[in-house]
Amino acid sequence: MDLVFPHTFVPWFRSVAPYIHAYRGKTFVVGITGELVAAGKLNFFAQDMAILHAMGVRLVLVHGFRPQVNEQLAAKGQTARFSHGMRITDSVALDCAQEAAGQLRFEIEAAFSQGLPNTPMANSTVRVVSGNFLTARPVGIIDGIDFQHSGVVRKVDAASIRKLIDIGALVLLSPFGFSPTGEAFNLSMEDVATQTAIALQADKLVFMTEVPGIHEDPTNPETPIDTELALVDAERLLAKLPPPMQPTDVGFYLQHCVKACDGGVERSHILPFSTDGALLMEVFTHDGIGTMVVDEKLESLREAGSDDVGGILQLIEPFERDGTLVKRDRTEIERDIANYTVIEHDGVIFGCAALYPYPEARTGEMAALTVSPQVQGQGDGDKILKRVEQRARTMGLDSIFVLTTRTMHWFIKRGFAPVDPDWLPEARKRKYNWDRRSQVLVKKLG
Template structure:
């Protein structure tokens, strides 16, 4: 690990050598991500602990960059530690925890004070514009207000939650108008009822409800190292929603991680494309999560094991039905039922309500650390909702788990689809030696390769 020099003592002699070719290659590598950003909506939620950690300015700089690239940002902040500090300073022994708590009139005033102070800090951070800083010439308007209509939680199990509330609805038209003009929408954890009464809301609930209501591309929670990890302590970079819900039911997660993960899973289940848990302690984590292949946090997606599973001998008939029309029109090489029976363990299938509607096979070449993706098929009646992307992501993950460094495909009809997803055209000599010997030159298939 390289430790960056102290900013106060940093000099030109400490700077790494500038290599133009590396810079150009990096800039070109991130171009596809930049192209997909424009007009996408990101809902970014964080708690008051991020501000206590001194990470606010760095976050605002990164969000400013995303906004300049055309991303619509909705920022939702919490203030739990600040509210508890206000309560302590005023002599109250009560402290809010992670679970919903009744909010007294006195605690509500503390929540208002904390939320107001943080809102002003955020507005000040977005107003920076010093030369030679990331905020130079930013001129981003951040708009806060009564976008959230709240209602009381009420009485639960005989306990009156008083001024604790929940989201009732949003003024979506007003929020979309701000976003369409390049502004950032700021939501505080205070909501108002139609009668003008204020309620204390949970940041996670507001962020999740906002992402669902706006049909956001991403819901991002910036947390204090609350990503999921495997048995070896490595970050789980991607997890299916149902797997995430299973981890929550196991009861082994700490309260903070359980809360963030449950809200992420809820958002994905209700239509948000991706939900992320990202560490705010890592400088630039929100950029690293988006602009690098594996990211730095945990991403929750809708893919479920019920829909995506390894093929069995009982699936051969369904796989043959998917393959035969494409063999007949020349898209695929005829391979015969006996070949599928022999290689069935290499197939993954998409299944819904007992109907198999997609498949893909992965053929490894361990000596070359390469793998071939073949028979990527989705029934035409089921296409249009990202099923091909699902199969591709799953295949890439399988190949990485096998230790493969590259994934390649041979195709005669779908070159553009693979190019749009990061594959680059190769030649026969780029293939594993064994595959070169079996390459069917009469078909003249295009070769596409992707680094994993």
């Protein structure tokens, strides 16, 4: 064994533990495209899902089958037809969809039945249950086009699904629904996953897709992936985009993420299945991979205004009293209020931080990062940190730094590194309190 391995494994596993605690008993609805299966990624994906299952996550899996149905149609000399981003399902296409769904369900059940030694599936027991949980209605005729046997979800039998995931089963949904008269309709994976997540009020909706996520500039694929989008920003972006028609269009999965968040799902994710372990990286690491749409309607994360001075003072006063924070008086906070970011729940400020830029050194100080003890451990500190990082990037800064005497480990876990106080910009170094002996930690902004 590599002697260095325990020194890297133990800190890593400890850093993952908070996420394990946070997600035990939570409900995830995961939608996978047929392209994931066609690309040979199913076995590794099943292993990652089995790990989530072992961690106590309640799972619903929805599979797509676009390429498989197209392959079946081609074998019968037929051409796949689409319009308005949906398949036109005639009787031949419906037969092909049923054949493809049966084959995929068999493959998925086989993947979750693995138990080879020396693999993540060793000693795992994942019971896959499927059934007629979806009631559907026909799409009908749109712009003169008859979609025939294509449908949309009318109702999800959430009560039955909950009973199954409560006893540890993984519920598998195929994109088929049935009318009260027994007629079958071909549905889209995205619609099924979204409506199921809303019906269950799931904690997460995850799409494993062909796309890497939403780029910061959606028109330029060379720009970085926007790892977190507030719901209001996602809605604003969708309004600017043309109606998505193809799965590779920017808004194709984003529209479903927005719909889910509007329907009460707290977080929706767009992840690339081409990246091995993308699901685990998104769930168990701070920055994740792909794009997450977050519903912030229950709370407000924003820049502070003059009306917030009293709330900030009330929040930070206990931490000043015990020496965690440096004392700041009302006049100082009123003067610097534009530097502050706050997070509030129902009009009460539960967290704040200030950013003081030093443009000449292309860095900025994050000061007074505070989260109320009432909500600590719920991720508000991470949200404020990300917003401050965004503000710093907007200002053209390359890094941010903090001075702390008690919370250095929290910052180190989030990418900060300790440096000598001599690193500080000259203007800040002159104000450094050598008696307090604060540690200086820096985070580079990528």
